[in-house]
Amino acid sequence: MTQSKVRDTDVIAEAPQTEAAQAPRKKRKYKKGEAITAYVCLLPSFVLMMLFITVPLIISAYFSLFDVNYYLGNVFVWFDNYHKILAGSISAEFYRSILVGVEYIAIIVPLQLVLSFLIANLIVKINPKFSAVIKVCIYLPCLISGIVVGAIFSFLYNYDGGLFNSVLQMFGLSKVNWTGEPGWAVFSVCIAAVWNGLGYTTLIMLGGLHDIPSDYYEAAKLDGANWWQQTVYITLPCLKNIGMYLLISLVVSSFQLYEIALVIVGSGAMHATEGPIYYLYYQFNYSKNMGEVYAASLVVAVVLTALSSVIFRLTSSEKSLD
Amino acid sequence: MKRRIAAIAVGTVMALSAVALAGCGGDDYDGKTPVRIWCQTFPEVETRTWLQNKVDEFNATDAATEGNYLIELTFVPEDAWEQTLKAAQGNGTAPEITVLNYAEVALNSVEGYYKPLDDYMSESCFTDLLDNVNEMTDVNGSHYIYPWFIEPYSILFYRKSAFEEVGLDPEVGPASWDEMVEYARKLNKTDRYGIAMPNSSQLGWVLWGFQAQDENSQGYYLLNDDWSHASVNTQFHKELFTMFRTMYTEKLTPAVALSSYNEITPLAEGHVAMALGGSWSIGQIKNNYPEILSDIGYVVCPTIDGVTEGKTTAAMGGWGMAIDGNAKHPEECGQFIEWLLGGDTAHLEEFMSDLGYSKFAARKSVEEALGNNEEASADPFYNFVSDSILPYAKAEPAYIWEISRKYADALETVTQLGKEVDATLATLEKDLNNLIEAEVMQGTNPFNK
Numbered sequence: 001m002t003q004s005k006v007r008d009t010d011v012i013a014e015a016p017q018t019e020a021a022q023a024p025r026k027k028r029k030y031k032k033g034e035a036i037t038a039y040v041c042l043l044p045s046f047v048l049m050m051l052f053i054t055v056p057l058i059i060s061a062y063f064s065l066f067d068v069n070y071y072l073g074n075v076f077v078w079f080d081n082y083h084k085i086l087a088g089s090i091s092a093e094f095y096r097s098i099l100v101g102v103e104y105i106a107i108i109v110p111l112q113l114v115l116s117f118l119i120a121n122l123i124v125k126i127n128p129k130f131s132a133v134i135k136v137c138i139y140l141p142c143l144i145s146g147i148v149v150g151a152i153f154s155f156l157y158n159y160d161g162g163l164f165n166s167v168l169q170m171f172g173l174s175k176v177n178w179t180g181e182p183g184w185a186v187f188s189v190c191i192a193a194v195w196n197g198l199g200y201t202t203l204i205m206l207g208g209l210h211d212i213p214s215d216y217y218e219a220a221k222l223d224g225a226n227w228w229q230q231t232v233y234i235t236l237p238c239l240k241n242i243g244m245y246l247l248i249s250l251v252v253s254s255f256q257l258y259e260i261a262l263v264i265v266g267s268g269a270m271h272a273t274e275g276p277i278y279y280l281y282y283q284f285n286y287s288k289n290m291g292e293v294y295a296a297s298l299v300v301a302v303v304l305t306a307l308s309s310v311i312f313r314l315t316s317s318e319k320s321l322d
Numbered sequence: 323m324k325r326r327i328a329a330i331a332v333g334t335v336m337a338l339s340a341v342a343l344a345g346c347g348g349d350d351y352d353g354k355t356p357v358r359i360w361c362q363t364f365p366e367v368e369t370r371t372w373l374q375n376k377v378d379e380f381n382a383t384d385a386a387t388e389g390n391y392l393i394e395l396t397f398v399p400e401d402a403w404e405q406t407l408k409a410a411q412g413n414g415t416a417p418e419i420t421v422l423n424y425a426e427v428a429l430n431s432v433e434g435y436y437k438p439l440d441d442y443m444s445e446s447c448f449t450d451l452l453d454n455v456n457e458m459t460d461v462n463g464s465h466y467i468y469p470w471f472i473e474p475y476s477i478l479f480y481r482k483s484a485f486e487e488v489g490l491d492p493e494v495g496p497a498s499w500d501e502m503v504e505y506a507r508k509l510n511k512t513d514r515y516g517i518a519m520p521n522s523s524q525l526g527w528v529l530w531g532f533q534a535q536d537e538n539s540q541g542y543y544l545l546n547d548d549w550s551h552a553s554v555n556t557q558f559h560k561e562l563f564t565m566f567r568t569m570y571t572e573k574l575t576p577a578v579a580l581s582s583y584n585e586i587t588p589l590a591e592g593h594v595a596m597a598l599g600g601s602w603s604i605g606q607i608k609n610n611y612p613e614i615l616s617d618i619g620y621v622v623c624p625t626i627d628g629v630t631e632g633k634t635t636a637a638m639g640g641w642g643m644a645i646d647g648n649a650k651h652p653e654e655c656g657q658f659i660e661w662l663l664g665g666d667t668a669h670l671e672e673f674m675s676d677l678g679y680s681k682f683a684a685r686k687s688v689e690e691a692l693g694n695n696e697e698a699s700a701d702p703f704y705n706f707v708s709d710s711i712l713p714y715a716k717a718e719p720a721y722i723w724e725i726s727r728k729y730a731d732a733l734e735t736v737t738q739l740g741k742e743v744d745a746t747l748a749t750l751e752k753d754l755n756n757l758i759e760a761e762v763m764q765g766t767n768p769f770n771k
Binding site for chain 1: 405435648
């Protein structure tokens with residue numbers, strides 16, 4: 001098996017995509033009736049999007065320029081709220097929350113992508129009846145809300161009598177403060193989040209694996225490619241777009257991780273698990289000026305958009321065209 | 323094609339109508355005007371039962387009937403309180419009466435959150451307030467909260483049997499912080515911790531009980547009287563931090579609190595031998611664990627030097643009722659609050675009795691009535707708090723929560739991360755002074771007369 005042969009296989013695997021990408025795009029003309037149907041079909045989504053995304057965004061942008069007081073009235077303060085968040089009295093907490101969000105991304109995204117890829121590969125290879133059972137088992141946690149996941153893991157992480165510490169003690173090891181010690185607390189929250197989301201990413205990954213034509217693998221086998229080479233030169237390139245979707249959605253959801261951290265750690269562990277959404281929640285509850293909360297939520301939205309853009313740019317994905 | 327479009331359009335309209343109508347609903351008030359009151363779900367079910375019964379009783383009175391209104395009571399879960407109330411304030415549906423703790427009222431009243439109760443209640447209601455209660459509710463000559471009850475904290479509770487087990491006198495508790503640590507060491511066992519300390523999320527306010535003890539403070543807890551300067555890098559705070567650190571490093575207290583500070587469960591169930599709590603703790607024991615009542619001992623919270631007689635050892639917590647700044651029926655609200663809390667002393671006597679004399683009167687007339695009440699006079703805990711704690715208890719600080727939060731965070735860096743006490747306090751003092759400057763706090767203390 002030479003490297004050049006594998007490269008050939010790689011070219012074959014990518015060929016259909018490249019051809020499709022290079023094919024001239026024909027602009028299809030729709031009939032008038034078809035266009036109307038399309039618009040009517042889009043209407044509910046459009047209305048909901050306007051109601052729950054666009055309008056709140058405009059309102060938030062407007063109120064972020066005010067010192068909002070529900071009783072004495074609002075005072076226009078230009079960009080004071082943004083200044084307070086980015087360089088003023090509450091900036092340290094804000095930046096800390098952004099860093100926590102980045103920490104979540106750094107732990108959850110690779111862990112969940114690798115695990116779901118391995119499990120999906122396992123499911124593809126085993127008996128279909130048994131794989132159905134595994135799929136159901138692995139998907140079940142996705143149906144549980146973050147609050148309940150947090151409650152379940154709170155029992156497991158309990159310092160006195162929790163399952164994890166009981167197991168450690170069985171082996172003569174000392175107990176770990178899973179939720180109180182900052183380093184462990186972040187890890188504990190991430191594990192719970194990965195457990196909660198693994199089923200979803202695995203099933204998407206599984207769908208992608210099923211879409212890869214078996215011919216590619218057969219050809220590679222004839223050329224003597226081993227499992228690793230098949231994975232690197234066939235599976236991963238063919239999963240590129242699905243991987244991109246999962247990467248973006250995981251980055252966004254990890255950055256926004258909130259309920260699980262709230263239930264498991266709360267405001268303990270030296271605020272080590274308080275991500276950006278937790279920060280917004282705290283400010284909403286305790287800030288006297290709601291304008292700061294509007295401003296902070298917009299800044300968080302900008303950070304998320306910037307993160308997604310960077311990922312698209314770094315991976316040069318065709319999806320960025322969408 | 324046209325049929326399909328029509329079907330889709332009709333489906334869309336129906337779906338949107340369903341969404342729009344889902345939020346609509348009607349309540350049956352028999353043509354009466356509802357006046358809404360919100361209250362947190364206190365851990366003690368007796369509090370909720372008493373309040374609900376009283377609201378029902380009031381709604382049947384002539385005042386409510388002739389005024390053609392009724393009080394509508396809603397209990398909001400404690401952990402959803404802040405966001406539920408804030409959201410309601412934002413969309414203009416805040417309750418007209420809110421049950422609040424004293425600490426948050428003074429600054430919020432300056433921001434217009436509440437109406438001055440003096441405009442809607444009889445003057446006699448306010449002249450009847452105990453002097454120290456009047457001081458903490460009077461903001462520039464107006465009262466924005468009418469007290470329901472007082473709950474001092476911290477008080478040290480312990481299991482007498484545990485004391486006997488290790489050879490300690492069950493009738494004498496620790497008096498100083500050093501003694502408290504020493505007792506905790508003796509009481510610590512494999513299956514039982516020496517003492518329960520407050521958890522992280524509540525540390526900010528629980529520490530007020532300790533901070534109130536600082537006789538050398540420059541005036542107002544961590545800040546001076548006009549809130550222009552913070553001073554925490556002192557011997558008092560160094561020893562307080564050191565005491566907390568010893569409790570954690572020697573594992574005399576659970577690394578993670580076994581329950582909320584509001585609950586005395588770990589002590590009642592024998593997981594700890596001593597626990598810091600508030601006066602409410604004894605009510606929970608009387609109502610939920612009556613079988614261990616005789617095994618429960620209590621002393622005033624230990625102090626830095628062990629001198630506790632005639633000294634401030636606790637902060638004066640508690641709850642009262644306020645009228646929302648945008649209330650549409652303030653007269654009716656005032657009428658209800660006066661009837662419930664400012665009028666007949668029998669209402670509050672009944673409440674104190676239901677709660678096992680773990681809550682304390684804010685009015686002179688109620689205190690007098692309880693003094694004449696055989697059950698109350700015979701209650702040792704009631705007498706203990708009335709004589710040894712309440713006269714010296716200090717009102718909770720009114721400054722912004724961030725001050726207390728930063729103090730609690732600093733303490734946690736010492737207990738959880740093992741940071742050095744001196745350096746931590748020096749940094750904390752600097753941080754607090756920066757915060758005072760950034761928030762322009764100087765001269766904003768509403769109690770600095």
